[in-house]
Amino acid sequence: MSTDNLLIVTRDGWRQLRGGVLTEVAPWPVLDAPATVVTDFDESSVGSYRFDAGKPAYAAALIEKRARAEGLTDGAAHVIVHRTRAVQGGLQTFHTVVPLELWQRTIQWASQQADHCIVLPLGALLSAGVGRGHARVVRAGRTLHFFGESKAGLFYQGTNTMGRSADDLQAAVRVLSGQTRAAIASGIVHPVEWGSLWVADPEQDVRAVEQWTSLADVPAVSLPVAPVDTGATAAPGLVRRAGLRASVNPPVAKLAWWSERLVPGIAALTGVLAVGLAVLGFAVQGEARATRAGAAESQREAAALEARIAAVNSAAMPQDFAPVADMARKLGEGARYDPVAMLALLRDSVDPGTRILRLRLESGVSGSTEPAFQVDGVADTGNVASIGSLLTRLRTAGWSAQPVNTLDAAPGAFSYRLTAAPGVRG
Numbered sequence: 160m161s162t163d164n165l166l167i168v169t170r171d172g173w174r175q176l177r178g179g180v181l182t183e184v185a186p187w188p189v190l191d192a193p194a195t196v197v198t199d200f201d202e203s204s205v206g207s208y209r210f211d212a213g214k215p216a217y218a219a220a221l222i223e224k225r226a227r228a229e230g231l232t233d234g235a236a237h238v239i240v241h242r243t244r245a246v247q248g249g250l251q252t253f254h255t256v257v258p259l260e261l262w263q264r265t266i267q268w269a270s271q272q273a274d275h276c277i278v279l280p281l282g283a284l285l286s287a288g289v290g291r292g293h294a295r296v297v298r299a300g301r302t303l304h305f306f307g308e309s310k311a312g313l314f315y316q317g318t319n320t321m322g323r324s325a326d327d328l329q330a331a332v333r334v335l336s337g338q339t340r341a342a343i344a345s346g347i348v349h350p351v352e353w354g355s356l357w358v359a360d361p362e363q364d365v366r367a368v369e370q371w372t373s374l375a376d377v378p379a380v381s382l383p384v385a386p387v388d389t390g391a392t393a394a395p396g397l398v399r400r401a402g403l404r405a406s407v408n409p410p411v412a413k414l415a416w417w418s419e420r421l422v423p424g425i426a427a428l429t430g431v432l433a434v435g436l437a438v439l440g441f442a443v444q445g446e447a448r449a450t451r452a453g454a455a456e457s458q459r460e461a462a463a464l465e466a467r468i469a470a471v472n473s474a475a476m477p478q479d480f481a482p483v484a485d486m487a488r489k490l491g492e493g494a495r496y497d498p499v500a501m502l503a504l505l506r507d508s509v510d511p512g513t514r515i516l517r518l519r520l521e522s523g524v525s526g527s528t529e530p531a532f533q534v535d536g537v538a539d540t541g542n543v544a545s546i547g548s549l550l551t552r553l554r555t556a557g558w559s560a561q562p563v564n565t566l567d568a569a570p571g572a573f574s575y576r577l578t579a580a581p582g583v584r585g
Contacts, residue, residue, distance in 0.1 A: 162385075169356065173186050294377075501532055
């Protein structure tokens with residue numbers, strides 16, 4: 160939490176710590192900046208109770224009932240529960256009982272400020288971060304507050320000084336060390352933390368720590384202090400330990416405080432994301448430009464190729480090209496109509512008992528310019544099946560067979576005109 164503008168409120172008065180300068184201010188001031196207020200609620204009753212029955216949800220009601228029974232409050236009150244601990248069959252509490260009128264005035268005053276005003280009770284600073292085996296002493300005004308936790312439970316003890324002198328403080332330290340001896344013996348083994356909300360003479364705290372160490376079973380160590388123009392204070396460090404969770408402001412005020420604190424972080428994150436998106440945008444634009452350039456180059460190449468094709472299509476055929484093309488076509492077909500190759504094909508295709516009598520190459524029949532072979536043969540004993548086998552093998556080799564009618568054909572004789580099947584080349 161921020162401690163740039165810190166108000167320390169005790170029965171001794173209101174003091175404002177800002178920019179390393181501590182000044183006294185009038186009660187209930189109008190603040191001109193966000194502030195954190197540490198208050199003992201006019202020395203309201205701070206204590207620790209043990210209940211043999213009950214649940215944490217009912218802790219505030221149980222505390223108020225016992226406080227009334229003990230005469231600690233005679234009117235309406237508000238209970239601040241700083242900590243609860245389950246014990247066998249019940250629970251133990253550390254709390255502050257605040258008169259309701261003072262509580263309402265404090266919360267209303269904080270809510271009326273123009274900016275955030277976070278209120279932290281003294282009990283929250285006293286217990287913040289104090290774990291099992293640890294303890295802390297905080298001096299607020301004329302009161303020494305002790306809080307500790309051991310395996311036996313929670314412990315609180317408060318002692319008032321009779322005056323403001325060093326002797327009065329030393330007397331209070333002697334009393335407090337005696338009052339807490341049993342609590343320390345129950346399991347507080349770590350050095351006791353010692354600090355003041357504000358002390359005019361920092362040497363008083365130094366001597367108090369030395370005196371405690373000489374009297375108690377565990378030594379004391381000084382909390383970090385923030386030097387001010389008049390005296391010293393451990394409040395900033397304690398406020399940071401307690402944090403916003405320990406404040407007594409309504410949830411809406413806490414949420415508003417958190418929201419404002421998150422704005423710089425969100426703004427920084429947004430800036431980083433914006434830079435990242437900008438870099439990504441530049442990269443994508445570069446890739447897009449490269450893609451467009453490649454597409455344009457492909458279009459230019461395609462256009463050049465189309466122009467070349469159009470030029471070829473529009474070119475006039477040479478004057479003597481037709482006779483040359485006709486001769487080339489005939490040469491290609493002539494390679495197919497090779498009598499030697501056809502004779503070899505017929506010899507391989509006939510069955511035993513079938514003889515080829517004649518093979519003749521014709522350049523055209525009945526006015527046709529298409530060449531053809533005429534093959535004449537005879538199958539012994541009129542074997543028609545062998546003729547069919549011959550025709551099948553010729554068709555497989557790419558030849559079409561058309562019968563040639565001969566009126567004087569002898570039994571078993573055959574005559575066919577053979578032409579190359581379309582699309583087949585030799």
